[in-house]
Amino acid sequence: MSVQEAKSERLESLPSKENFSEWYHEVIQQAEIMDIRYPVKGLYVWYPFGFRLRQLVYGKLREIMDRDHNEVYFPALIPETELEKEGEHIKGFENEVYWVTHGGLTPLDVKLALRPTSETAIYPMFKLWVRSHADLPLKVYQIVNTFRYETKHTRALIRLREITSFKEAHTVHATFEEAEKQVRTAIGYYKEFYDFLAIPYLIIRRPEWDKFPGAAYTVAFDTVMPDGRTMQIGTVHHLANNFARTFDITYETANGEHEFVHQTCYGISERCIAALISIHGDDLGLVLPFEASPVQIVIIPVLYKGREGEVLELCKRILGRVKGFGYRVILDDSDERPGAKYYKWELKGAAMRMEVGPREVAENTVVVSFRDERKKFKISMKELTKEKIEEWAAEMKERMRRAALNRMREKIRYFDSVTEVKKWAGRGVALVHLCSSTECGDTLEEEVGGSILGRFEEKPGWIDADVDGGCIVCGGKGYLNAIARTY
RNA sequence: GGGGCCGUAGGGUAGCCUGGUUAUCCUCUCGGCUUUGGGAGCCGGAGACCCGAGUUCAAAUCUCGGCGGCCCCA
Numbered sequence: 417m418s419v420q421e422a423k424s425e426r427l428e429s430l431p432s433k434e435n436f437s438e439w440y441h442e443v444i445q446q447a448e449i450m451d452i453r454y455p456v457k458g459l460y461v462w463y464p465f466g467f468r469l470r471q472l473v474y475g476k477l478r479e480i481m482d483r484d485h486n487e488v489y490f491p492a493l494i495p496e497t498e499l500e501k502e503g504e505h506i507k508g509f510e511n512e513v514y515w516v517t518h519g520g521l522t523p524l525d526v527k528l529a530l531r532p533t534s535e536t537a538i539y540p541m542f543k544l545w546v547r548s549h550a551d552l553p554l555k556v557y558q559i560v561n562t563f564r565y566e567t568k569h570t571r572a573l574i575r576l577r578e579i580t581s582f583k584e585a586h587t588v589h590a591t592f593e594e595a596e597k598q599v600r601t602a603i604g605y606y607k608e609f610y611d612f613l614a615i616p617y618l619i620i621r622r623p624e625w626d627k628f629p630g631a632a633y634t635v636a637f638d639t640v641m642p643d644g645r646t647m648q649i650g651t652v653h654h655l656a657n658n659f660a661r662t663f664d665i666t667y668e669t670a671n672g673e674h675e676f677v678h679q680t681c682y683g684i685s686e687r688c689i690a691a692l693i694s695i696h697g698d699d700l701g702l703v704l705p706f707e708a709s710p711v712q713i714v715i716i717p718v719l720y721k722g723r724e725g726e727v728l729e730l731c732k733r734i735l736g737r738v739k740g741f742g743y744r745v746i747l748d749d750s751d752e753r754p755g756a757k758y759y760k761w762e763l764k765g766a767a768m769r770m771e772v773g774p775r776e777v778a779e780n781t782v783v784v785s786f787r788d789e790r791k792k793f794k795i796s797m798k799e800l801t802k803e804k805i806e807e808w809a810a811e812m813k814e815r816m817r818r819a820a821l822n823r824m825r826e827k828i829r830y831f832d833s834v835t836e837v838k839k840w841a842g843r844g845v846a847l848v849h850l851c852s853s854t855e856c857g858d859t860l861e862e863e864v865g866g867s868i869l870g871r872f873e874e875k876p877g878w879i880d881a882d883v884d885g886g887c888i889v890c891g892g893k894g895y896l897n898a899i900a901r902t903y
Numbered sequence: 904g905g906g907g908c909c910g911u912a913g914g915g916u917a918g919c920c921u922g923g924u925u926a927u928c929c930u931c932u933c934g935g936c937u938u939u940g941g942g943a944g945c946c947g948g949a950g951a952c953c954c955g956a957g958u959u960c961a962a963a964u965c966u967c968g969g970c971g972g973c974c975c976c977a
Binding site: 429445453455457569716717718719720721751752753754755756757758759760771773774775783792 | 913914930938939940941942943971972973974
């Protein structure tokens with residue numbers, strides 16, 4: 417390989433996003449989100465930069481949850497006796513549980529599971545916490561790690577043996593209807609969260625065979641990744657009184673009777689960050705909404721010999737002013753050349769860049785560029801106000817939201833023949849009419865090599881297809897379903 | 904469950920078949936000079952053969968075992 421070739425390879429070191437799998441793998445490392453070199457399969461290390469992004473994203477999630485939940489913390493270890501109480505629930509997880517079997521060299525009488533999810537840690541305590549109707553509703557959440565022994569291909573932030581950032585909420589209500597109301601509320605929270613990240617989603621009720629083990633029903637948020645596969649990025653479960661019966665969680669009504677409670681739980685994991693990276697990123701790296709960028713604004717000085725002082729002086733004036741507005745801003749005065757810095761900060765998703773050289777000093781101006789558009793324009797120092805930056809941030813988010821939605825829409829199509837669905841499978845989401853029978857579901861999944869995501873809980877306005885229609889397999893009464901290959 | 908491939912610096916690699924001098928190249932990193940409006944250049948430095956046993960005068964290279972990773976099929 418000649419030096420010339422080596423150099424051009426370096427220039428394209430981030431693979432094109434067309435090759436999504438490789439792009440994702442590389443951008444996670446190069447942008448310093450996760451270090452994938454930890455010597456256990458499926459476990460990854462958050463770099464400081466990645467962890468900062470995590471804090472910003474989860475900060476928003478916390479802000480939303482804190483409105484009417486209390487934050488709690490339950491233990492990571494669950495005794496086997498509790499974990500196995502709910503038959504259907506444990507069946508859903510038994511092949512994926514990590515067990516703690518020894519204390520030192522002494523085998524434990526009761527094995528301890530590393531939580532694969534926390535219902536069986538939390539609900540025995542709910543039994544103690546809930547006595548009277550006056551204790552209801554009870555709404556808590558925690559942000560914790562969970563463990564699952566994944567045997568398939570693991571991938572940073574997407575398929576993990578340790579989920580490091582599982583936000584799980586658990587609520588307890590007097591009646592099925594009240595719990596159902598909470599399901600609606602939770603869906604509203606998740607919409608707000610993903611709208612904040614400008615990530616488009618589909619809200620879908622999972623088929624019977626794919627609901628959360630132990631739930632009455634499951635509503636999921638799915639987004640469509642650049643390769644056409646869907647990724648589940650949030651779930652809301654109505655548990656009815658299923659767990660209440662198992663864990664004997666009852667309350668005393670106003671007239672002294674004892675009733676089982678009704679519960680919900682809903683969760684979002686670090687897949688929300690995988691989606692953020694994947695949905696908005698481009699060939700140069702991360703593209704992040706202004707509010708979620710660890711570095712919102714980067715100032716790049718263009719230094720010519722003898723003019724360094726005046727250029728840096730203007731840079732510092734800008735730095736001081738923008739910092740005063742309360743934004744996360746960096747003056748990159750390292751001794752790389754400006755071009756190298758542009759690439760570096762584009763890779764890391766700095767939302768706005770300000771360039772300052774001798775020309776700007778002479779004119780008292782600053783050159784501005786937005787990460788999503790990458791066009792440059794010039795404004796006077798007088799125009800550089802907090803209001804202006806807020807306006808830019810809002811416009812940028814709207815551009816990102818619209819672009820992401822358009823990309824998703826292109827990957828979703830309606831079909832009325834199995835042959836056509838088969839051709840489309842692997843490229844995106846197919847919408848079909850399907851009846852409720854397991855047989856027709858199995859047949860379709862097998863034929864096209866995808867998974868049935870379920871029916872729309874809320875059908876977006878931009879989808880024309882009718883909700884009702886003849887089943888694509890048997891011709892019977894069917895409903896609009898989505899089918900896709902999934903992460 | 905069955906089959907295949909691979910472990911060489913922080914990252915990516917050549918060398919292994921056919922054993923032999925100081926282990927190749929790119930990147931990263933450190934020091935210096937120089938340069939700076941889209942990944943500059945030159946000079947100098949640092950950094951690696953997964954672990955164990957065996958064969959041999961001699962092992963990154965061959966053999967066996969271990970550990971780790973990846974892929975395909977069911």
